[in-house]
Amino acid sequence: MSATRLLVLGVVRMYGRAHGYQVRRELLTWSADKWASVQPGSIYHALKKMAAEDLLEQVEVEPGESGPDRVAYRITKEGDQEFHLLLAKALSEPTATAAEVAAGVSFLTALPRQRAISLLEHRLVVLESEERSASLMIRDTAHWEKAEHVAELFRLWSAQARTGLEWTRSLIERLTAGEYEMADDPSR
Structure with missing residues (x-):
């Protein structure tokens, strides 16, 4: 899976139709260049590649539309399925x-x-399993004669799983309480 692929499909889907400059500008406002390492070249490459894969289709840019691009893209049915996947x-x-x-x-x-x-x-469910597995590995390192420092790796995995569990539980609680306007909310 690629963050760039999901981001580009998502932005084109969000706009309905968008050209590369629009996608790039939107992702820059989200600072995606920092947290996802999305660079201008990767955006244009993704657009062309996904058009070749029939996930996006090229459409003419409307006269007077801002940006230097001459081609805009619209998500296809297959592209929408890929986005959701x-x-x-x-x-x-x-x-x-x-x-x-x-x-x-x-x-x-x-x-x-x-x-x-x-x-x-x-x-x-998967994070709970990972946290339990890491905890068991930490316990088992007590019997190692060499490389006991490897337990630090298991402690790292355990801490990452606990942090992921805490965040995921919290988000589920917020969604269950009705926070955020979701795709199936009546106001949409």
């Missing part, structure tokens, strides 16, 4: 990179409320 993975899989999770959180409200909660609950 990437979004689900970013929110549910604890193995997702920090950039992928951040990209997923950026588009959290594109999901129906219960779907978002379900994905996060899946994340909880």
Whole structure:
């Protein structure tokens, strides 16, 4: 999975149609260049690649539309499916990179409320398992004669899992309480 791919699809989807300059400008306002290492070249490359994969389709830029680009993009049905798949993975899989999770959180409200909660609950189950596994590995290092310092790696994994659990539980609570306007809320 790629944070850039999810971000680019999401921004094009959000606008309905967008050109590369618009996507780049939007992502810069989110500081995605810092937390996801999204660079201008990677945005334009992603747009062209996803157009070749039929996830995006090229459309003419309207006269007077701002930006230097001559081509705009619109998400296809397949692109929307890919967006939702990437979004689900970013929110549910604890193995997702920090950039992928951040990209997923950026588009959290594109999901129906219960779907978002379900994905996060899946994340909880896996994180609980990872935290338990790391704790068991820490306990087992007491019997090692050499390389006992490797227990620090297991302590790191345990701490990361606990932090992920705390954040995920908190987000589920906020969503359950009705925080954020989600895709299936009546006002949308």
